[in-house]
Amino acid sequence: MRPRFPRRRGLGAVAACVVALSVGQTLTALPATAAPTPAPTPASAVDAAQDRAARAVAGSLADTAWRARVRTVALNSPEVDIASLAGQARGTLKSTLADADRRIAAAKGLGPKAGSLLRLRLGDDSMRAALASGTVPWVAAATTDDDPAVTAYDSRGRAHAIDARRPPSHPVYVVDIDASKALAAGLDVLNEELGRHGLASADRTSLRTPDAAAAAGFWTTRVTSVRLSNDEEPWIKGDAEIYTLVTGFGLDGKVRVDPVDMPYLDNDGTVYRPNQILVNWSNYKYNLADAVMMEEDGSTNYRDLAKAIANALLTIADQGAYVPLVNAVLDAIPDDWWTDDPDYVDSWYTLARADNGTRNGARGNGWMTVEPYFVSAF
Structure with missing residues (x-):
């Protein structure tokens, strides 16, 4: 389910x-009405x-x-x-x-x-x-x-x-x-649009940046297990397609957003053990980042989503100390989108590079067990 x-x-x-x-x-x-038809x-x-x-x-x-x-x-x-x-x-x-x-x-x-x-x-x-x-x-x-x-x-x-x-x-x-196919294409669009609007975003097909590739390796946060809440869903809908927006300040001090596909998260009430890298710390100025988990549920317009997020996050400047970005991401999404898509799943404030253990989502809809993981360049 x-x-x-x-x-x-x-x-x-x-x-x-x-x-x-x-x-x-x-x-x-239904009888016809004289009311104008909205776009x-x-x-x-x-x-x-x-x-x-x-x-x-x-x-x-x-x-x-x-x-x-x-x-x-x-x-x-x-x-x-x-x-x-x-x-x-x-x-x-x-x-x-x-x-x-x-x-x-x-x-x-x-x-x-x-x-x-x-x-x-x-x-x-x-x-x-x-x-x-x-x-x-x-x-x-x-x-x-x-x-x-x-x-x-x-x-x-x-x-x-x-x-x-x-x-x-x-x-x-x-x-x-086909939500999996739509999400894969949508995340490509999201990366493209975020970059166009000035929000740095790594190529989601690779964790290696030019600087990281030249070094001995880099530290990441890896998801070792994750579980989402057990809520009833209509039979007519298929498996969920989950992705997470990882946000923080890039090495240049500007806000960056890195979308992460989590295609294995199909069912609620199930513990998944993906050993998936969620955050590549070589991309971030601080040892803190935020994560907003979303669900692709059919009608998400990824270009509009990227524009809304960019318009909100580009107003946030680096003050020399980390500022959580979860609320800015959520507030950027137009209110009418919440009646359909994209679905807000949960959020994790201030994930730290040193975090090692279970972190509960802020809304109580799920939890993740994370650990520091070093990716060697060789």
């Missing part, structure tokens, strides 16, 4: 409306693209041969690149999914290099028997919010409200984003 972390704001009136729908009830169209936020743009893809996949399942092909793949694979598989389908499914992929990449600030992000998976293992017996599945999009109900579509285009907390007995395919 993926971890679920509290938002800074609660669910709005939209969630309250969805609760009023009984589970399994067929949705009806889509990254979250709504991603959700809209995924919903459009889910509708298209559901409609394509009316073709019995294609439906059987998808069923075979879904029963034998945890997930499938549905855009690639759609090349075997009739009609406009392939072009519809390609358009949805482009819209999602644009909303997340990733650009065309991200490639196909949409994936299809069976919603829950409890649905396998019904799917294998030939029941025509519904298709739902894995939304980026925490609504208690989600919409699933059948092959005739009808919409059904289903409980997001309890898997239905009817099999459901979930159209989701």
